[in-house]
Amino acid sequence: MRLSRSVQEVVDNQLCTQCGTCVSVCPVQAIEMRETPAGMLVASVQEEKCDQCGLCRLVCSGADFEMEDLENIDPFKGRVLKAYVGHAGNEAIRASGQSGGVVSALLLFLLENRRIDSALITSMPADGSLRPHPILARTKGEILAAQGSKYCPVAPSTLLGRVENGERIAAVGIPCQMHGIYKLSRHRNPLASGIKYKIGLFCDRTLFYSCIEQMARKAHLKMKDVAGLEYRSKSRNGWPGEVCFHLVSGEKRFFSPSLRSSLKEFFTPLRCRLCFDKLNVFCDLSVGDAWGISESAKGDSVILARNEAGNLLIRDAMAQGFLETKEIDAELVFNAQNIEKRRLDFSSFMKLYGRGGHLLPEYKGLMTEFLKAGNKALDAQNKRRLNYSLDIAGSATKENALARARAWQRKQKRDLFFASLLGKLKGWIRALCAGDDL
Ligand SMILES: Cc1cc2nc3c(=O)[nH]c(=O)nc-3n(C[C@H](O)[C@H](O)[C@H](O)COP(=O)(O)OP(=O)(O)OC[C@H]3O[C@@H](n4cnc5c(N)ncnc54)[C@H](O)[C@@H]3O)c2cc1C
Ligand code: SF4
Ligand code: SF4
Ligand code: SF4
Structure with missing residues (x-):
C-alpha cells in the first residue's frame, strides 16, 4: 500500500475543518466535499484519480498550520490596529x-x-x-x-x-x-x-x-x-x-x-x-x-x-x-467574547485529546506561554464534551446520530439532577451536624 500524500490522513483523523480549499487546489479534480451521516462536510479523495502530487495537503490547514507571523502576539486575540x-x-x-x-x-x-x-x-x-x-x-x-x-x-x-x-x-x-x-x-x-x-x-x-x-x-x-x-x-x-x-x-x-x-x-x-x-x-x-x-x-x-x-x-x-x-x-x-475561556478550553481539549494518542492539529509557532492550564472540574466537563463530539460524529446513520444526541442529553439531565440532589443532601447533613433547624 502506498502512503497517500493527499488530505486523506487529515480527514481520517477528524481534523478536516470543512473549508474546501483542497477541492479548488487539486489539479485533477480528485476531491469533493461529502456529507457524513451526522451532518459534517468532509473532503473525500477519489484515490483512483489522485496522482499523489501533495498539493492539497500543502495548503490544508486542518492538521498543520504555520503561524509564525504572529510571533509574540497572543494568537487568541491577534494583531489589532x-x-x-x-x-x-x-x-x-x-x-x-x-x-x-x-x-x-x-x-x-x-x-x-x-x-x-x-x-x-x-x-x-x-x-x-x-x-x-x-x-x-x-x-x-x-x-x-x-x-x-x-x-x-x-x-x-x-x-x-x-x-x-x-x-x-x-x-x-x-x-x-x-x-x-x-x-x-x-x-x-x-x-x-x-x-x-x-x-x-x-x-x-x-x-x-x-x-x-x-x-x-x-x-x-x-x-x-x-x-x-x-x-x-x-x-x-x-x-x-x-x-x-x-x-x-x-x-x-x-x-x-x-x-x-x-x-x-x-x-x-x-x-x-x-x-x-x-x-x-x-x-x-x-x-x-x-x-x-x-x-x-x-x-x-x-x-x-x-x-x-x-x-x-x-x-x-x-x-x-x-x-x-x-x-x-x-x-x-x-x-x-470570553477569550480567556476559549484559551482554557482549547488548552484542556488539546491535552485531553492528545492523551489518547490521537493526531492533534499542529499549530507551528503557537507559543505555550499563551496556553493556560485549567482544573480537574474543567477537564472532566471537557472530557464529556469530547465524548459527545466523537460519539455523534461516528454514527453510521443520521437516525443513529440523533438517537445518540438524545441519549447524551438525557444523561446530562440525570447527572445534573443527581448533582443537585447531592448538593442539597450535603447541605442538610451539614445543617443537622451544626444542630440547625431544617
Ligand atoms: C459559524 C459561525 C459562528 C459564529 N460565532 C460567533 C461568535 O461566537 N461570536 C460572535 O460575536 N459572532 C459570531 N459569528 C459572527 C456573527 O454571527 C455575524 O456573522 C457577524 O457579526 C457579522 O454580522 P453582520 O450583520 O455584520 O453580517 P451580515 O450582513 O449578516 O453578513 C454576514 C455574511 O456572512 C456570510 N456567512 C454566513 N454564514 C457563513 C458561514 N457559515 N461561512 C461563511 N460565511 C458565512 C454571509 O454570506 C454574509 O455575507 C459567527 C458566525 C458564523 C457563521
Ligand atoms: S483543505 Fe483540509 S481542512 Fe480544508 S476541506 Fe480540505 S481536508 Fe478539509
Ligand atoms: S471553531 Fe474553528 S474549526 Fe470550528 S468552525 Fe469555527 S473556525 Fe472552523
Ligand atoms: S494529492 Fe494532488 S492529485 Fe491527489 S487529491 Fe491531492 S491535489 Fe489532488
Whole structure:
C-alpha cells in the first residue's frame, strides 16, 4: 500500500475543518466535499484519480498550520490596529444583518466603488435542503439575500477554483476558512491572487446538520414541512434574534434562541474543540456580534481591524456613509467574547485529546506561554464534551446520530439532577451536624 500524500490522513483523523480549499487546489479534480451521516462536510479523495502530487495537503490547514507571523502576539486575540462598534449606514441592511449588517455594507461599498468584481459569500436556499452553499455574488441583490449567519458546515473555498482570471474578490469566512486562504497565500498559490479583501467572522463553532433536525423535532415540526431556516432571525423581536423556520406553506415559526443553544454542545464537531481561533486573526478585519458592548435591538457589530488595509476599508466605507462606527477598546471585545475561556478550553481539549494518542492539529509557532492550564472540574466537563463530539460524529446513520444526541442529553439531565440532589443532601447533613433547624 502506498502512503497517500493527499488530505486523506487529515480527514481520517477528524481534523478536516470543512473549508474546501483542497477541492479548488487539486489539479485533477480528485476531491469533493461529502456529507457524513451526522451532518459534517468532509473532503473525500477519489484515490483512483489522485496522482499523489501533495498539493492539497500543502495548503490544508486542518492538521498543520504555520503561524509564525504572529510571533509574540497572543494568537487568541491577534494583531489589532483599531477596534470599533457600529452598524450599516442603511437601516434596512442593518435590520437584515446578523448583528449590525457591517459585513454586507462593506461588501456593497467595495462593489459599488468597483474595488471588487464579486464577493465570496454563503447563501441559504429556501428549497428545503437546509444546506447553505457558497456563491460568488456579483450584485447587490445577491449580497443582501445572503445576509445572516449559517451556523452549520459550508465550504466556501470550493469556489476559489471558479474565480476568473483577473477577477478581484472579497472573501467572507469563518476562521478556519481564512486559514486555508492564508496558507494558499503563504505558498504563493495563484488561487489566492484574486482575493483583495479578507473579511472574517468570529466563530465559536459550527454545528452538524443533524442539529437542524433535532431543533425541528423539539419544535414539533416535520422536516417535510420545512423550506428554510434562519438560525437567528431579527425580524420579530430584533437582536440577538430567534430561531425561525420557514415552512413550505409560507408561514414563519419563531422559537426562543435556547432551541439552538441547548443543543450546541451535543452537535459540535471535534475539530472545533481543537481550534484556538475564535476571533479570526488571519484576515484584514474580523466582525462579530456586539455582545456585552451594545444592547441595541437593531443590532450592532464589533470590528477588529487587523491591518492597515482593513482599517482603511472601514474609514473609506464610513466616509461614504456605508458604515456608522465608533472606536472602542479592543479589550472590551476580548472580554465580551470570553477569550480567556476559549484559551482554557482549547488548552484542556488539546491535552485531553492528545492523551489518547490521537493526531492533534499542529499549530507551528503557537507559543505555550499563551496556553493556560485549567482544573480537574474543567477537564472532566471537557472530557464529556469530547465524548459527545466523537460519539455523534461516528454514527453510521443520521437516525443513529440523533438517537445518540438524545441519549447524551438525557444523561446530562440525570447527572445534573443527581448533582443537585447531592448538593442539597450535603447541605442538610451539614445543617443537622451544626444542630440547625431544617
Ligand atoms: C459559524 C459561525 C459562528 C459564529 N460565532 C460567533 C461568535 O461566537 N461570536 C460572535 O460575536 N459572532 C459570531 N459569528 C459572527 C456573527 O454571527 C455575524 O456573522 C457577524 O457579526 C457579522 O454580522 P453582520 O450583520 O455584520 O453580517 P451580515 O450582513 O449578516 O453578513 C454576514 C455574511 O456572512 C456570510 N456567512 C454566513 N454564514 C457563513 C458561514 N457559515 N461561512 C461563511 N460565511 C458565512 C454571509 O454570506 C454574509 O455575507 C459567527 C458566525 C458564523 C457563521
Ligand atoms: S483543505 Fe480544508 S476541506 Fe480540505 S481536508 Fe483540509 S481542512 Fe478539509
Ligand atoms: S494529492 Fe494532488 S492529485 Fe491527489 S487529491 Fe491531492 S491535489 Fe489532488
Ligand atoms: S471553531 Fe474553528 S474549526 Fe470550528 S468552525 Fe469555527 S473556525 Fe472552523
